[in-house]
Amino acid sequence: TRGLFPLQFFREGEGSAPDQPYLLEWASAPIRPSAFAAILGEPVGHSFTPACQGPFFRSRGIPVLSVDLRLEEWKEGAVTILEELGLRYAAVTSPLKREAYALLERKTGAVEELESANTIFRDPRTGAWWGTNTDLPGLLSFLREEGRDLPREAVAVWGGGGTLPILERAFPSAAFHAARTGLLRRGRPVPDPTLLVWATPRMGAAPPDEWSPKAVFDLSYREDSPGRIYALSKGARYTSGLGMYLRQAALQRAWWEERERGG
Numbered sequence: 632t633r634g635l636f637p638l639q640f641f642r643e644g645e646g647s648a649p650d651q652p653y654l655l656e657w658a659s660a661p662i663r664p665s666a667f668a669a670i671l672g673e674p675v676g677h678s679f680t681p682a683c684q685g686p687f688f689r690s691r692g693i694p695v696l697s698v699d700l701r702l703e704e705w706k707e708g709a710v711t712i713l714e715e716l717g718l719r720y721a722a723v724t725s726p727l728k729r730e731a732y733a734l735l736e737r738k739t740g741a742v743e744e745l746e747s748a749n750t751i752f753r754d755p756r757t758g759a760w761w762g763t764n765t766d767l768p769g770l771l772s773f774l775r776e777e778g779r780d781l782p783r784e785a786v787a788v789w790g791g792g793g794t795l796p797i798l799e800r801a802f803p804s805a806a807f808h809a810a811r812t813g814l815l816r817r818g819r820p821v822p823d824p825t826l827l828v829w830a831t832p833r834m835g836a837a838p839p840d841e842w843s844p845k846a847v848f849d850l851s852y853r854e855d856s857p858g859r860i861y862a863l864s865k866g867a868r869y870t871s872g873l874g875m876y877l878r879q880a881a882l883q884r885a886w887w888e889e890r891e892r893g894g
Contacts, residue, residue, distance in 0.1 A: 738761075
């Protein structure tokens with residue numbers, strides 16, 4: 632952490648030490664912070680959270696870090712170590728959302744229904760972890776506004792993982808396929824979907840060759856997402872998950888502010 636050690640390190644490009652910050656990240660970090668925020672999950676190197684939520688936390692004198700954390704490390708007690716280092720705020724992504732839910736002592740919003748938390752806060756007075764889930768309201772808000780013209784006649788969801796409970800609520804009549812095998816696991820078969828919801832970060836089994844969706848809605852906002860590649864191969868209209876991400880990120884800030892006020 633900047634200011635705590637006489638010798639500081641930063642990296643250039645990808646480098647050989649991905650846990651070290653870039654020079655700009657180091658220079659913009661507050662000196663001797665009392666706490667820190669983080670994005671927790673695996674992988675998180677591509678996450679927009681440090682850039683998107685950075686101004687919110689800088690105004691509080693708190694850095695926001697990308698912490699690549701495997702499920703096994705979480706189960707072995709990594710969160711306790713992070714608490715001791717000063718973790719107070721965290722955005723949580725795959726594969727840790729269910730584990731984050733189990734950590735909570737105080738639950739708000741849809742988190743109890745979904746049994747999945749993507750936003751957590753540690754009360755500095757009591758040490759209790761609070762949590763909520765902004766994924767579902769962020770997705771529903773996006774679909775009502777920016778995504779309102781996405782076709783809904785025949786919907787298939789490819790993948791899902793930890794987001795499956797949220798997608799089932801947003802697309803209740805969809806056909807849900809396992810990304811690894813392509814097998815239908817929930818819903819009725821859709822022979823030729825007009826909308827394909829891409830909900831897997833990696834390419835496993837490919838969707839059937841005969842599918843020709845008019846649109847692909849990708850939960851990922853990465854430029855190299857397999858969902859983007861698939862949409863290009865089919866000539867389908869592509870919508871990235873950036874709009875959804877920005878909406879749920881704004882909800883995270885509002886929720887953290889409420890927790891700070893003791894609400």
